[in-house]
Amino acid sequence: MKFGILILEGPYQHESSDSAYHFAKAALEKGHEVLRVFFYQDGVLNSTKLMEPQADDRHIQRQWSELQEQYDLDYVVCVAAAKRRGINDDVIGPGFKIGGLGMLTEVAIEADRVVQFGA
Amino acid sequence: MLHLVNKSPYDSTGLESASKYAGKSSGILLFEDGVYAAMSGTAYEDRIKEIMGDHDVYALKEDLDARGIADRVVDGVKQITYPDFVDLVEQNKVASWS
Amino acid sequence: MIVFRKAPYGSIYAFEGLENVLIMGAYDQDVSILFIDDGVYSIKDGMDTEAIGIKNFSPTFRAIEAYDIEKLYIDKESLESRGLSVDDLVIEPKVIDASEVEALMEEQKNFFMF
Numbered sequence: 192m193k194f195g196i197l198i199l200e201g202p203y204q205h206e207s208s209d210s211a212y213h214f215a216k217a218a219l220e221k222g223h224e225v226l227r228v229f230f231y232q233d234g235v236l237n238s239t240k241l242m243e244p245q246a247d248d249r250h251i252q253r254q255w256s257e258l259q260e261q262y263d264l265d266y267v268v269c270v271a272a273a274k275r276r277g278i279n280d281d282v283i284g285p286g287f288k289i290g291g292l293g294m295l296t297e298v299a300i301e302a303d304r305v306v307q308f309g310a
Numbered sequence: 311m312l313h314l315v316n317k318s319p320y321d322s323t324g325l326e327s328a329s330k331y332a333g334k335s336s337g338i339l340l341f342e343d344g345v346y347a348a349m350s351g352t353a354y355e356d357r358i359k360e361i362m363g364d365h366d367v368y369a370l371k372e373d374l375d376a377r378g379i380a381d382r383v384v385d386g387v388k389q390i391t392y393p394d395f396v397d398l399v400e401q402n403k404v405a406s407w408s
Numbered sequence: 409m410i411v412f413r414k415a416p417y418g419s420i421y422a423f424e425g426l427e428n429v430l431i432m433g434a435y436d437q438d439v440s441i442l443f444i445d446d447g448v449y450s451i452k453d454g455m456d457t458e459a460i461g462i463k464n465f466s467p468t469f470r471a472i473e474a475y476d477i478e479k480l481y482i483d484k485e486s487l488e489s490r491g492l493s494v495d496d497l498v499i500e501p502k503v504i505d506a507s508e509v510e511a512l513m514e515e516q517k518n519f520f521m522f
Contacts (some may be wrong), residue, residue: 192400194399196333197520199421199522205318206343206373207316207340207342210342213372213392213393214395214399215391216392217395217396218396221393221397222398223396224327231428232420232421232422232424235509247367252457256316271424271427272424279352291431292428292431293434293435294426295363295428295430295431296431296432296435296437299432299437299517299518299520300435300437302519304399304400304403304404305518305520306314306399306404306406307314307404307405307406307519307520307521308316308406308522309316309406309408310406310408310414310415310521311514311515327444327445329505330506331444331509331510331511331513332510333510333514354436368510382429403516403517403518404519405411405513405518405519405521406521407413407521408413408521
């Protein structure tokens with residue numbers, strides 16, 4: 192099945208990004224496709240490579256970037272939400288790209304299911 | 311349909327709304343802080359049992375374990391893991407309540 | 409379907425949800441909009457946000473019709489329990505009860521809930 196994933200909350204403050212990550216990983220391990228992960232609202236903050244959590248904690252941006260590399264995933268960070276929050280091409284980690292909100296509509300059309308995490 | 315609920319029932323109306331608008335054949339999956347609704351010996355226990363009269367109720371084991379309440383889940387709530395979560399979403403349209 | 413469940417201004421969910429509505433409408437998708445729970449507050453009339461310094465986005469809801477999004481619904485119980493009626497709103501969504509909300513949801517493919 193083709194999944195789209197939508198993340199609305201930022202890293203650490205909420206569990207949403209972690210839940211979405213575990214869901215995406217489980218879906219990929221089952222052989223499903225994840226067409227796109229769309230980062231919206233505070234979810235755009237998951238993309239910044241400037242985050243520096245303590246060494247014994249997970250690094251949310253890096254774990255997303257590693258999953259992207261492993262499965263060649265498509266990560267889109269909403270440009271309008273990103274601009275509001277100081278996220279741009281200079282700060283996003285590997286595997287993320289900034290794109291329009293229309294790319295959420297596209298995945299809603301193309302995917303069998305879009306699963307929303309957060310709000 | 312499958313309704314995802316990620317907030318504690320003491321904090322949010324998410325579970326009440328999900329159960330109000332959910333069709334009788336639809337399931338409710340509690341995860342993140344939503345899993346507290348599945349805990350036994352609580353003020354919410356009678357209510358979750360009532361909801362279970364109309365809906366299949368699932369709780370995510372990873373989140374129950376994280377919160378130390380996996381051994382206090384109301385009878386009849388189905389404990390599931392992330393791979394089961396994926397299967398449920400494959401089988402059902404999904405709406406997220408918070 | 410896009411569902412508004414949160415009040416405006418206290419958080420940004422509703423405003424960015426509205427941006428999503430406008431984009432989906434521009435893609436010529438068959439979009440339905442539903443206001444339930446605190447989402448009904450987003451379309452209350454008479455808002456004046458000047459003193460809190462946040463943009464009043466309720467007029468933008470009126471623009472929805474310009475995008476040919478005509479399937480606007482509001483939950484009766486959410487509206488009435490908050491002491492509101494359709495006369496208090498900036499747009500005129502169709503008032504439906506919980507069983508109609510349930511039926512409407514069953515018809516949809518995707519849910520974006522803000």
